[in-house]
Amino acid sequence: MTLVLDTQVTDFEWAQIVDRISRRQFFGGAAGVAAALAVSACGTSDAESEAVGDTIPYTWAEFSGDVPRSPKRVVVLDGRVDLEFAMMMDYPIVGSGNFWFPDESAGFQFPGRAIEDASFVNVAGDFSTNFEAVLGLDPDLIVMTHIGYSSDWYGNERLASIAPLLVVGDDIEPIAGHPVDWRGALLAQARQLDRVAIAEASIAEYERKLAELRPLLQDKLGGKNLVFGVQTPTGFVVHQRNLRISVALDAGLDVLFRDDNNSENSFEVSFEQLDVLAPADVIIAQARNQEALDVIKTQPTWQRLPVVQAGNVITTDARYNQGFALTSAIFLDVLADAAGRF
Structure with missing residues (x-):
């Protein structure tokens, strides 16, 4: 919408503008008047x-x-x-x-x-x-x-x-098997907004996709150690509690370093400490930026990891770290991609 200043303002319109300024006081002074006039030109x-x-x-x-x-x-x-x-x-x-x-x-x-x-x-x-x-x-x-x-x-x-x-x-107090209870959070909020049916439909769609992919994920990734985290310019942040871990647990998979009670949700290891990731069969990581991705690839401690040598590192982005049913359903596809490597 293009904001324009209408100089032809009636007394009634001016009264409306003054009222709106009193409710929207953040520009201050003449700037506030101009902003309110501009919006008034677009109509209430x-x-x-x-x-x-x-x-x-x-x-x-x-x-x-x-x-x-x-x-x-x-x-x-x-x-x-x-x-x-x-x-x-x-x-x-x-x-x-x-x-x-x-x-x-x-x-x-x-x-x-x-x-x-x-x-x-x-x-x-x-x-x-x-x-x-x-x-x-x-x-x-x-x-x-x-x-x-x-x-x-x-x-x-x-x-x-x-x-x-x-x-x-997207989270309330964790429940057994769900370090991030996005379902409970979604329903608790939707209930207050009188939109429970809509929320339940979104959850049901995720559950259908989970049921469809779970046999594949169990067959290919069952019993393997998954690690989730973020590649940084100075090391690797290991995720212990977030939505991606909850989705993996929904699929019956094993996640290394999971900790439902860690209020910080993660811990960081330096390049020199990357050998703690040696037990991992799959790493699903988020590169903080291209620089971080490039730097970690040059580290001998990263190159020596069996999971790196096997080519089982999947790099995603920050879209899948938080969310509800839609994000969880999308992350099932990331897990399916990982399953395709075995």
């Missing part, structure tokens, strides 16, 4: 008026607030967990963060679900938020991850002055 959305009278109380971790029951214009801030959640709730998404793939459309990581017309509201790889872009999209709901909210990555106060916030997370 139906969603804004509808959301005021039909809201639902919602709580997640330390966040609590009222959110619209049926939002019409939704912006997500990160573009991974929050985007996936908004997709599964069937929210109409008009804006998204774009952390990892600046040249791709929002949601491209979920096959068939790319949102070609969603605008980006931050810079890929940067926690800064373009508040003018967010305001220009006139959202009636802003969705963000729990870690983004608790760390105040995006400017919670300013965002809350634009639209109600919805804070989501």
